Structure formats: C-alpha cells, structure tokens
Amino acid sequence: MARFIARRLGLICITLLVVSLVIFVITELLPGDVAAMILGKEATEESLERLREELGLNRPAYERYLSWVGDVLRGDLGDSYALKLPITDIVGRRLRHSVILAAFAFLVGVPAAVAAGIWAGIHPNTKLDRIVSMTGLVGISIPEFVTGLLLMLLFSSTLHLLPSSSIILPGVNPLTSPQILIMPALTITSVLFAYIMRMTRANVIEVMQADYIRTAILKGLPMKRVILRHLFPNAMLPTITVIASSFGWMLGGIIIVENVFAYPGIGQLLLRSIETHDIPLLEVVTLIVAGTYAISNLLADLSYAALDPRVRLG
Amino acid sequence: MSEKRKDEIPLLEVDHLAVTFYTPHGTFHVVRDVSFTIQRGEVLALVGETGCGKSISAFAIVNYLLPFHPGESRVDGTILFEGKDLIAMPDSELHKLRGSRIAMVYQNPGTSLNPTMRVGLQMEEVLREHLGVESKQAHQRTVKLFDSVGLAEPDRIGQRYPHQLSGGMQQRVMIAMALACDPDLLIMDEPTTGLDVTTEATILDLMVDLKRRVNAGILFVSHNLGTVARVADRVAVMYAGQTIEQAPTSAIFKRSKHPYTTGLLQCVPQPPAEDRAGTKLRSIPGDTYAPEEGNLQACLFAPRCPMAQELCRTEAPEMLSVRDNQQSRCFFWNNVHKEIWGELEPRDEGLRESVEPVLSARNLRRFFGQWQRKYILFGPRVRLPVRAVTNIGFQVGTGRTLGIVGESGCGKTTVARLLVGLIPRQRGDILLRTEELAPLIEGRTDQQRAALRMVFQNPTTSLNPKLPARHAIVRSLQKLARLSGKDSRERAEELARAVRLEPAYLERRPEALSGGEQQRIVLAAAFAGEADLIIADEAVASLDVSVQAQVIKLLEDHQRESGTSYIFISHDLGVVRYISDDILVLYAGHIAESGPAECVLNIPSHPYTEALLSAVPVPDPDAMPTRIRLGGAVPTLRERFQGCFFAGRCPRKIGPICDNTPPPVNTGPDPPDHAIYCHIPPEELMKLQSD
C-alpha cells in the first residue's frame, strides 16, 4: 500500500514537471516581443534592451526554464505583465471564487447524480428510467454556454429575477450575495450531473449482472440490503474514477461559464491572460489548473485503493 | 443424526417443468419437459451436457431466470415444495424461502462472493436475516458453521476477503452459507467444476459427510459423471431440455435403459481393469437438438440414435416406467443394452517404437516477475518472482504421446508455452531432433515452426471471431506449407473433410459453429503443416463429453496415419490415462514422476501421483476411493523450496529430510526411464502402497 502511494506521488511530480515543460515550450513559441508588450509601443530601443536584461530574456531557454521552476517552487510567482501586479495577489482571489462554484457543483451535483444513477440502474428500461436517461443525454449534449445563456434569458431577461452578470467587486464575498452565484453554479452543476448520472447508471447496470448480487438475492436478503451493502460499494469503485475524470472536464466548463456570466474566477483570468499575451500569468494559471486536475486524479486513485480490498491487501 | 424421516410427501416434486424464453431473435425452448422428485435426505443428480437445460431447471425452482435472459420468459408445469406450488407462489412469499428453506451453491465461488465484504460478514447477514440472531450470537454460529465445513482457523477466517481464499476455501464458505439456516432443500449447481481434482475430492468428501449429518434433500447439477457416481443416490439424465432417464445411481451406470445414457457412459474414459488398455472411446454423432427449434412430435434423440425406428420419428415418447423407481423416455427401452452402439472394440496396443526422440527438453526454467525491494531501492526483498517452472526436462519419442498432468500452478501451461516459443525460457535447451530451438518463436525458422504446432484449450478464442473459419487453416497452409491461392483452398477443404467437417463450414464465422466444430477447425489448422509434434494444451477440457471423444478419436487417427507425436496436457487424469504412452506428473513447477504410462499409473508411485489417482472421480458407483487426501492448497511458488517441493502436503512425509534436502531421482528397476523424485526408495513405496 505504501509503495502504491509512493509510486503515485512520484508520477504526479513527473506529470507536473511535464506540464510545466509543455507550458514553457508553448510560450516559447509565441510571437511577439515581451519587452515591447510591457513598455508599450513608444519605448526606446535602449529601455527595451535594459528591460530584456533585467527580465533575463537574453538567457538561453533552459536556463530561463530552470530559474522559473525554481521561483515557482519557492513561492515567487512573478509579476503579471499586463496588470503590473504580483501574480500571487491576483490569483488568490480569483481562485477562491472559482472554488466556490466548483464546490457547489460537486457537493450538490455529485450526490444527486449518483443517487439518480443508482436508481436508474436498478430499474433499467422502465418509463421513468427512459426519461432520466434521456435527460442525461440531453444534459451532456448541450454546451455549457447554451445552458448558461438560456438560463440568463429565462431568469434575467424575461423574469428579471437574477442579475445577468456576476461581477464581484474586490472585497465583496460572493457567498453573501447568492444571487450572483445561482446561475453560474446551476449551469455547471447541470452538465456535471448529466455526465456522472449516465456513468453511474452504466456502472450499476453492470454490477447488477454480477454473480455475487445473485448470491445476495438468493440468500433471501431484502432488496434494500442487497442494494446498500452489495451493489453500492462495488458500483462506487468505478464511479469514483469517473468523478475524478469529470473534475478535469468541469474545469473546462468553468472557463466557459465564467465567460458567459462574467464571473471573476480563474477561468476568466486564463482567458484574459491569453488575450493580453500575459505570459507569466498564463503560465501560473495553467499550472494551477493542470495541477488541480492531476491531484484530483491522484485522490481518486488513492480512494479506489483504500476502498477496494483487492488493491489494498493484494 | 437420528434416522431420517421418510415423509410420504416428497420434499420436491417437479412435474413437466418447461421454461421458454421469448427474444427478438426467436423463441427458445430451453427446458421442455423435466420431471423429478427429491426426498429428504437423498441426493438427486441432474446430469447432462452443455445446453440441456439443467442449470436453468435448477434456477427455475427459486424463480431466478434473469441472468439467463433479461426479457420475457414463461414457466409452465408445477414445482411442489413440501406440497406448495412454487410457480404459482407470489414473489414475496417465495423470497422468504430463499436462503432459509431453499439454499444454493454455485459453480464459480470466486465471483459468487462479494469482493468488498469480509466473508464472515456475508455469513452473518444470512443468520441475521432469517434467524434474527444478534451480532455476538451470529458470530459464534458463523464460527461453528465454518468449522463444520472443514475450514482451518474458523474463528479467524471470517476476517478475510474472498480474494484471499483459495478456490476450495471459497466453495466451503458458500456451502457453509447455504447450510446456515438448516435448509430443507440444497441446490448445488456444478459446485466442483471450477476446482482442482484434489480440492474437488475433498469437497465431495464433505458432501458425502453432509448427507449423513444433514436432513436436507440435495439437488446436484453436474456434467461430470464421475462426481455423480460418488455422491448421488439417484440420477436424472437430461437431453435437449427433457429428462430422458431417471433411476438409482447404480442402475444408471450399470443397467441404463436409454440409448443416450448408454452412449454417454461409453464416451467417458474408464480406468482400465489391470493394465492401461481398455476399450475405445465412443462418440455420439451429430449435434444436440437446439433450443430454437420448436417442440416436435417425435423423440428428440432420434436423429442420433442407433436404434431409432419409424415410431420414434412420429411420436414423442413420455417417461415410461421401467421398474419401480426407474423411468426412461424411450419406446424401446427394453432393447437397450451396452452393445447397441456397436461392439466395444479393444484398443490396439500397437507397440510404438521410439526410434529417436522427436523433442527433448532439458533443465527448463522460467520465472515470472522480479525481485522488488520494500522501500523502492533498499530494504528487504518483498515481491519474489513466481517460480513457474524449475528445472524440467523430458523427451518425446517419434509417434508417441506424452501426457503431462498436474493441477493449477504446476507449470504445465508454462511448459507448453516455453516449448513452442510464446514465452522465452530463461534456462535450459529445447531440441527438435538435433536442432536447438530458439527461445522465442520469432527467432525460429519456418520449418521449425511447421514442425511444432499447438492446440489450445478454448476453441472459441482460438479462432478470430471476425474472420471466417477457413482463415486459420488457409493461413497455416500459406505460411507453413508454402501453398498459395488455389492449392491452399483445395488443401483446406481436404483437411476439413479429414476432421469430418463439410467444406461449407469453412465459410462460416466461428460463432456459427459449436464448440466441437470449432475445435475441429483448430485441429485441421494444426494438421496443416504436417507437424512432427503437436502440443494439445487442455485441448478437450472445455468440450462436452460426447464431443471430447470425437476430438480424441481424430487425434488418434491422425497419429496412426502420419506418425505425429503429441504432448497432451491436461488436468483430467482419466483422459490422460486413455491417450498417453508416457506420462509426466508435475507439481509446483517440478517433476514428481515420469515414465511409461503403465508404470506411472501403477505402484510404486510418487505420493503426489498416488493422491491424484485416488482423487479422480470415477464413473463407477461401486469404486471405493482410496482415501489419500491432501490438506492445504498448492503453494504460492514464490518461495524457493529448500527441500522437497511436496513436503508441505505430503501424506507420506518421512521426516525433516523432506524439508531440508531436495529429493533424489530414483529411476525404477524395470523400465529404467520410470523416474520418481522422492526420498522414499521405490521398493519401500511399493510396500507402503500395496495395502
């Protein structure tokens, strides 16, 4: 078991390293002169050259990469080109906002999806199951921006119940003004719900075919116990993997949803940094997003190992 | 236990049971007309080949048909349990009987237990549900039940998970769970089919013991006539969804009154009386009547029956009474006797001179996996490699058959793969006549590949499901016999005819062929290259008994015509006994005994061979098994044996020498090639084993 964890942690480090390398390589390929971007078009050649020296832009690539990695590990994330502020300040706040959305989606969406999936899987091909399955299918088919805009159309434009954009002023805690959160959170949750529900349903249907379910039923156990103690634990194992992979998928969705509702989270930051060619910011945000995904996968693997006695005890 | 009550009302009375499945592809009559009764305290065996409907009949009793067919199904007839009709019973009432009054044991104990729940808990929930006992009491009763089925450490074993138990232990847990509430009816669906022979013997012992102790009626579903002969009081034989004969066990085996039963018994290799030669195996021509076909106004066995008459083809026979407790579904049961399938021919004992060995193997070794250290780079070694094959060597003479026998984990499959080059050997040589063979198949020449061919166990996965059957044969001809185009096609048809298949079958996809037909295609492909030696790795293990005989016959005929040698690998000692000239007995990757078949099968034997021979279920109800039983299970193969590889389980262990020193090779006095790897000298063994 300890070996398993050690191996997995090792893999994570390698993955993060690869991620940082990919980011660095991509940004290396970008056109444009960094110094010019910072100082603007009117800057003189001398001041540009001085800035380049200062920023170390004339050093060879691998040196710059290594020093960047070193900085990150020390906690020094550098300054944003466009905003002229330390990145750490910018990122922290935005990250918090995105986490609220993600947390809502997860804490509300996942249990609901799992419950619905289990129910549908136990009663396959009944009328209600067909409706639920169809809803799930539609849910994963409609892009997040479509869902978001439809909600906006309904609640903001037509019913005037909720504000159409979710801009949060600095210093304001979004949790205190929930009306900003409702539509973005609902949008993200709906897609997550559909995806997880479908996968859970498929897993449950598969587990229901297992021999040990037959044994449990023919032992005379009530269906409730069969479902709770025999079906659920075994169907949850593959579902955990599904939930972890949906996390990464949700990160992409957050980018879009934040764009639709102008919600100031990490997704918006990412898009902004792309628009303004703000490379240091882009690098850090990408690292955070990819890193979070990698860590969620690790957690899923670990929980699978902890829950499945075949892996735990070998 | 006090004397059994013989009630007037039978415990279970199944009358004209019929199960039909309705699917978009058609209607399937999986059970057409099944009737039998079981009294308290007796064991009724329900016997038949694949597809006869025996398992479905068993599950129909508890009304659990879902896994067989998720769609619409219909059950006709009556199933009276203590006088109450189970078919008419509402599901809620039936559910109360499950687990408490009627209990089941299944074929595959590994998958029938919840992998994420400790076995003790799985046991306790039955007790709690039906008997309402509290936690502490439930635990105590669990321990007692585990003890009663012969599980070691009954108080501790409840803490384990199913995957930590061996197959035999898992099945004992299942049996204990079934007995937990002292059921009236115990249904066992092929309970020993997935187990090793020596383990199977111990489970059958347990069943015989249970018969005495427990007052339940037992329905024992099986396709293995040997196990049936050991445990059953009465036997009901099924064919194409019908019961076709029902009688007490000895009557079935000695005085059967249905052509199918008689024929089936002659398909099973019987142990010889004095020497090895017995009678030739019979095979039943044709195919089973399929479930898709409707119910005919005729005897369903008539197309394959040697004594079929006009009446058999126009009227459907009922179960007719032969004697007081024997019935047969045959109009002419009175004429049925052993010779209706033709005279039993003795096997030709043609001396097969071995001119020069066609294949020699020396010092073969193969381990799997690596040493791993506990803390990645340092610390004690944790995972040792699996020592699948340690120092194995043998020879196969021209035109002779070497049988390699052993149970799971003995290394026989690995040896096969080493010989043929699918896995590279780590040490040792393999010589084809005088040429040394490269470790991997990719390094061998075309002629070498053509000379050494292999037939695998599972015919369905031996053929590419997406390509027509001729693909395997034609490719073999093209690559190994260097035939092309028209020549290869013509020769393929010839080969098909040689294995008794119409050339039209070649165009079919494997899924459209039965298991026996598929295996015959595989044989044709193996014969394609005019091989010097063919390795048959459990080639008949997954086939029905009647089909098995067909395939064995084809192999024998081919050997007679072409002088091909065989290595026949099997766990089925009965078949190996029948077909082999020489036998190699393996255990835990080592050779226990080797030599000509008559010598190996007779005393003096290695203690393991002795145990194996006494464990094989024999289709003769009068046979008294010699009671050599092995405790424990096959070792994990991760440890290097300090002494004898069999020391852990050997019933004839003589002392510390067995644990410390590897056994010497004792070559026998008479045939010098009879070798026994044991500390006990052969003369001593002869004396010990003569009682």
Add this chain to the structure above:
Amino acid sequence: MIEIICSGLVATWRSIGNTLRLILRTWSGRIALPIVLLHLVLTLFGPWLAPYSPTAMPESIEQYQNLPPSLQFWLGTDQYGRDVLSRVMCGAGSLIATAGGGALLGIMLGAVVGMSSGYKGGRVDEVFMRVMDGLMSFPTLLLALLVLFTLGPSRFNIAATIGFVSMPAIARVVRSTTLSLKTMEFVQSARLRGESTFYIIFREILPNVLPVLGVEASVRFSYAILSVASLGFLGLGIQPPSPDWGLMISQSRRFLVIAPWVALAPMAAVASLVIGVNLLADGIRQATRMAKEEKHE
C-alpha cells in the same frame, strides 16, 4: 503490405454497413439517424440551399438589422442585417468538417498508438502510456486554448488540436481492448504461424477493435463538436465572417434581450446536432450488443 491494409479497410467498411443496419432497429438509432442526416445534408449542400448569402451585408444595415422572424427572413436577421437561417445552414459545414476531421484524426492516431503499444508491450508500451497520461492530465479545453493561442485559430489548427487532444483517451481504450485480445489464442496462433507484427495488428486485431472504435468515434465526434463550438464562443474558433455557430452565439449576446432569435437559432442547431450524435452513439452501442446476442442465443 498494401494487401493487408486493403483487406483491413474492407473489413472496416463491411463492419460499418452491418452496424448501420442494426442501428435502425434500435429506438435511439431511429430518432438519431434522421437528425444526423439532416445535419449532413446541410453540411454538404447548405451553401447551395441557403436563400441568402451568409456573409454579405446589405447596403443599409440599419434597415435590416435585428429583424424578428418573418416570411422574408424565416429566422430573422442579426445585428449586421444578415439572414440568420442562411448563416445557420452554412455554419453546419465548417463545424462538422472541422470537428469530424479532428475526431477522425484522433481515432486514427489513437488506434495505431493503442494497438501498437498494447500489442508490443514492454518498454515501448510504458513510455507511450506515460506520455498519454501526461497529455490526459491537461483538461482538454485548456490544452486547446494554449495551442490555438500559440499557433493561431485556423480550421486546420483546430482540427489538428482536437485530434491530438482526443488521441490519448482513444489510445487508452484501444490499448485495453488490445491487451485482452492479445491473450486470446487466435493471436497466439498467428504468432506461432510466423505472421509479422504488422499482419497481426492489422489483420487479426483490428477487426476486433472496430466495434469499440465505433462507439468511441461517435463519442469523440460529439465532444469535438462541443469543443469547436465552445472555442468559437470564446473567440478562438473559426474566425469571422465565417458563420461559426459558437461565434454567432457569442456575438449575439449583447442583443439577447431585444433579439433572442439570433442566439436561439444556432443554439438549437448545436444542441440538436450533438443530441443526434450522442443518440447515434447509444444506438451503435446497443447495435453491437444486439449483434453479440444474436450470435450467442
């Protein structure tokens, strides 16, 4: 070698034909096929069937901008006075072509990598799978954004990115199928006959991988469409004045209150297409299962 590839292709073709026949028997297939066919027709013939030009703007924009649906303009006009119906009809083509191209690229790359890696095993397999794992640890959209940001959004780049990004997941699925096929005796028998690795992968293993690929292909196609539309929405997709549905939705956001039809039409188009493809995927899955049952009963 050409012979082997040809017979592999023929097998694929026949497999597709068989599956189509079975799909029509499932209820999801019957709903899905018309929808998908409609979109296919639009893809191929949209520009010819459209009543107006999708990109040309009228002389006097103010006169024609943001008109509600009428007999003249069935779905109304957008802020530049262009006919929404024509734009939607013409947008199908580039979206489906780009998404389809990307998915196809991913399938082919993933299949080759998955089969080779799974069959070969050993070091090669380890390395490949680590690389695949590394690629999969990026959320798809993120990677796409980065790449397009670097290379610039053109249809080819988008398709290539999608293909590259879907490759790891497909390779994983194909690899696991290949691993279980590898243990089957017909593959071992092929080795024993002396068949080359190339032959074994393309003639023996590929036909058995196709059913799995079929399901994956439809799933990947639907993801690809969502990705292209999302990228379009974010402005990194197919560039204006090309009538990309995602871009159309994004641009019409400002006028959502006064002219909702401008956004609703492409939204309906995207949603219906993806629903159709997903239903088709379900249909394929059911069809393969039905085919298996038919053989076994």
